[in-house]
Amino acid sequence: MFTGTTRVAQAFKRLGAEVTALDVTRCAATLARCYVETDSGLVDLRELGEAVATLNALKGHPGYFTDTFCVRSRFFQPANGERVDAARDAIERDYSGSPLEPLLLTSLLEAADRVDSTTGVQMAYVKQWSDRSFRPLEMRVPELIPGPGHAVRGDACALVSSLGEFDLAYLDPPYNQHRYDSNYHIWETLVAWDAPKHYGVACKRVDLREGTRSAFNSKLTMAESLAGVVTKAPARVVVLSYNDESFCDLETLLEMCRTRGHTEVLAFESDRYVGARIGIYDPSGKRVGKVGRLRNVEYLLVSGERAEVRQLVAPWRGGGLVAEAS
Numbered sequence: 216m217f218t219g220t221t222r223v224a225q226a227f228k229r230l231g232a233e234v235t236a237l238d239v240t241r242c243a244a245t246l247a248r249c250y251v252e253t254d255s256g257l258v259d260l261r262e263l264g265e266a267v268a269t270l271n272a273l274k275g276h277p278g279y280f281t282d283t284f285c286v287r288s289r290f291f292q293p294a295n296g297e298r299v300d301a302a303r304d305a306i307e308r309d310y311s312g313s314p315l316e317p318l319l320l321t322s323l324l325e326a327a328d329r330v331d332s333t334t335g336v337q338m339a340y341v342k343q344w345s346d347r348s349f350r351p352l353e354m355r356v357p358e359l360i361p362g363p364g365h366a367v368r369g370d371a372c373a374l375v376s377s378l379g380e381f382d383l384a385y386l387d388p389p390y391n392q393h394r395y396d397s398n399y400h401i402w403e404t405l406v407a408w409d410a411p412k413h414y415g416v417a418c419k420r421v422d423l424r425e426g427t428r429s430a431f432n433s434k435l436t437m438a439e440s441l442a443g444v445v446t447k448a449p450a451r452v453v454v455l456s457y458n459d460e461s462f463c464d465l466e467t468l469l470e471m472c473r474t475r476g477h478t479e480v481l482a483f484e485s486d487r488y489v490g491a492r493i494g495i496y497d498p499s500g501k502r503v504g505k506v507g508r509l510r511n512v513e514y515l516l517v518s519g520e521r522a523e524v525r526q527l528v529a530p531w532r533g534g535g536l537v538a539e540a541s
């Protein structure tokens with residue numbers, strides 16, 4: 216659950232697991248349909264390769280994407296924006312509802328991501344075009360994975376009890392008030408292709424301002440919502456991923472996880488996200504805040520039957536990682 220880019224879900228699938236990926240955003244659902252739900256063994260790779268080549272060869276034409284994200288804002292260079300418009304229109308026209316649709320959307324999204332002019336999130340773009348934004352947009356065939364899988368788009372709180380039975384549930388919930396649909400709003404619009412009205416310098420979709428926030432993005436509702444998902448997760452083992460600078464402290468997380476049985480914590484030191492390392496600047500570019508700490512601790516809380524949990528965490532003990540039994 217909370218599969219986002221599907222990196223973790225892909226890793227499980229590559230190990231041979233039958234994975235169900237759940238996330239609330241359109242973008243995450245598209246990536247999950249491509250990398251988790253699609254069985255590479257059942258895809259006509261020649262047809263996919265030809266479709267990508269055809270989209271790459273299209274002449275660009277300016278449309279909503281170019282106007283909104285390259286002229287009114289500067290997330291992409293107009294030449295690339297025009298090619299996104301052309302490719303996305305063609306996907307809508309020729310592949311809507313086909314099994315290739317999520318694969319081509321993923322290919323386009325990843326191609327656009329490689330030539331954007333941001334520091335990562337889409338709250339803002341950089342003042343001078345980034346070096347990579349000068350490169351021409353190039354769609355590639357996604358690296359599909361063999362085997363079955365499932366993609367579900369929706370709210371984890373509402374769907375947790377209806378997903379089926381699992382050996383292991385891996386949960387990577389949001390950490391704080393920053394919303395993924397808002398931080399990556401361009402991907403939401405690229406998938407929806409609904410030319411929404413927008414607001415602000417970043418040209419975000421107006422429905423982000425009006426719509427309901429995830430319970431996981433509010434300090435008031437986060438702990439209770441997460442506790443509900445942890446308790447109800449229909450799995451023998453629950454692995455909860457979190458860190459030491461977010462809404463819930465370790466004691467609160469442990470309390471939730473102990474409802475599942477024996478719980479052990481793995482703690483990994485890691486670099487903080489890039490935004491934290493860049494520092495804080497005002498709109499004129501003047502540095503106005505100090506960079507805080509540069510490292511944080513990522514936790515994995517593993518819960519379930521004692522012997523199985525101990526066996527799962529055993530390889531990580533003594534490798535420079537903190538392992539705390541409870």
Ligand SMILES: C[S@@+](CC[C@H](N)C(=O)[O-])C[C@H]1O[C@@H](n2cnc3c(N)ncnc32)[C@H](O)[C@@H]1O
Pocket residue numbers: 216217218219220221222223237238239240243369370371372387388389390395396429430431
């Ligand atoms: C920390 S990120 C997950 C990152 C992911 N592990 C990855 O590698 O990209 C949290 C994810 O939770 C999703 N999310 C937020 N609220 C949700 C909800 N109520 N139900 C399901 N997913 C939600 C966000 O869209 C986001 O993708």
